[in-house]
Amino acid sequence: MFEIRIHGRGGQGVVTAAELLSVAAFNEGRHAQAFPSFGSERTGAPVVAFCRVGDKPIRLREPVAEPDALVVADSTLLLQVDVFASLRTDGYVLVNSERGWDELGLVEVCAQFPANRAVIVPATRLALTHVGRPVPNAALLGGFAALCGLISLRSVEVALREGFAGGVADANVAAAAGAYGFVASEMKEYSDA
Amino acid sequence: MLRQIEGSRAVAETVALCRPEVICAYPISPQTHIVEALSEPAPSRSRSHDSPAQDVRPCSILILG
Numbered sequence: 001m002f003e004i005r006i007h008g009r010g011g012q013g014v015v016t017a018a019e020l021l022s023v024a025a026f027n028e029g030r031h032a033q034a035f036p037s038f039g040s041e042r043t044g045a046p047v048v049a050f051c052r053v054g055d056k057p058i059r060l061r062e063p064v065a066e067p068d069a070l071v072v073a074d075s076t077l078l079l080q081v082d083v084f085a086s087l088r089t090d091g092y093v094l095v096n097s098e099r100g101w102d103e104l105g106l107v108e109v110c111a112q113f114p115a116n117r118a119v120i121v122p123a124t125r126l127a128l129t130h131v132g133r134p135v136p137n138a139a140l141l142g143g144f145a146a147l148c149g150l151i152s153l154r155s156v157e158v159a160l161r162e163g164f165a166g167g168v169a170d171a172n173v174a175a176a177a178g179a180y181g182f183v184a185s186e187m188k189e190y191s192d193a
Numbered sequence: 194m195l196r197q198i199e200g201s202r203a204v205a206e207t208v209a210l211c212r213p214e215v216i217c218a219y220p221i222s223p224q225t226h227i228v229e230a231l232s233e234p235a236p237s238r239s240r241s242h243d244s245p246a247q248d249v250r251p252c253s254i255l256i257l258g
Contacts, residue, residue, distance in 0.1 A: 019199075022197070023197060026195075026197040032197070035200075038222060038223050041222055
């Protein structure tokens with residue numbers, strides 16, 4: 001079973017991202033679940049959502065405490081929430097930011113993980129470019145597909161088209177594809193280095 | 194065949210299958226989606242999702258707080 005925890009802020013589509021991730025995995029024939037942590041629901045408030053993917057039925061219903069992968073949709077949360085709590089040392093990290101690990105103050109944290117398992121992607125910029133709104137969730141899903149290969153970009157696209165209609169779906173698919181390409185090239189750089 | 198479904202929608206479909214005549218519900222998180230789904234006519238849900246609730250008529254009365 002593969003467990004993902006997504007941190008973000010209200011309005012960033014974190015809950016939708018976890019749900020679409022589960023849809024993408026389900027469409028690939030796997031078992032999947034997704035649910036948010038319900039708290040005070042306000043735009044801008046810290047939000048956590050979870051997703052589990054497995055090859056067997058998943059009976060567990062509790063929050064993901066020890067994730068295999070972490071997605072951080074808003075890097076300002078790094079100052080506020082212990083987003084890395086109990087992340088496995090062989091886990092994957094995807095952070096939405098325009099900055100580097102040093103600027104984010106995460107060089108030491110990042111060093112704990114294999115180089116090609118921690119990637120920063122400018123998901124908000126990609127969302128603004130393709131969708132026209134600062135909602136990074138679709139881009140993060142594309143980036144996530146490239147980072148760990150749990151799901152294919154094609155499955156992300158299908159899930160996005162199930163979740164959104166027409167032009168909005170096209171825009172989100174473009175953002176996801178852009179992030180997929182970005183993360184894939186970052187990982188190629190790591191492997192070439 | 195397996196179908197992936199939101200928990201709230203599963204609750205709403207189960208309620209619909211009970212053929213209630215009146216549902217009193219208040220839509221607030223985390224049960225908003227249950228009430229939203231109940232407010233849709235059941236036949237339209239069955240068309241889009243091939244649900245067993247095919248012959249369920251819309252609720253006659255849905256009271257929202």
